Amino acid sequence: MKRLALGAVLILATALSGPADAEKSFTHKEVRARIELMQSNRDALETLHQMMAGQRRFSASEASAARRSLLRNLRKIPRAFRKERMEPLSNARPGIWLNRDDFDARAKAAAKAAAAVKSQNLPALRRTLPDLFHACLSCHDAYRNRPREFTTH
Ligand code: HEC
Incomplete structure (x- = not known):
């Protein structure tokens, strides 16, 4: 999956959004911290996607800062x-803690995809960002439940 149509990328961006309730009170500080990391x-x-x-x-400097922040996170x-x-x-x-090696490998793959993002100009960004989207989503598919945004009862 080297290239994604822009439309597909837009759909992916929506799929990455978190639940609407921003203010949550967590029992465990580790859960809060990992969710804050993901929100960052x-x-x-989002910055890169909007560009x-x-x-x-x-903006090459904003794009580069966003790329660095992703890499760090x-x-x-x-x-x-x-x-x-x-x-x-x-x-x-719970699979995260049963398949640690696989989970960590996906994190590593995502960091690699972030490192490969080219932020110098727009065509390069367009070419390289989809692989990063894919890396985020591939881990979510395996290890994150789809949050329920709408409850009917
Ligand atoms: C190695 C696995 C992995 C990778 C890679 C990954 N995530 Fe996540 N992400 C998770 C897991 C697991 C959760 C659920 C955490 C929880 O709810 O405790 C999550 C949750 C989220 C959330 C929801 C936070 C909330 O408010 O509940 C967002 C947004 C998110 N990730 C964005 C991203 C983005 C953007 C990337 C790529 C740049 C990414 N993630 C890469 C595993 C991953």
């Missing part, structure tokens, strides 16, 4: 999930 990933990716989609003016994932902590507000699947 989302913010940085890619023409919703924000391209993605490298922190294995550690952020080291302790097995589950609670109702979390969407983490």
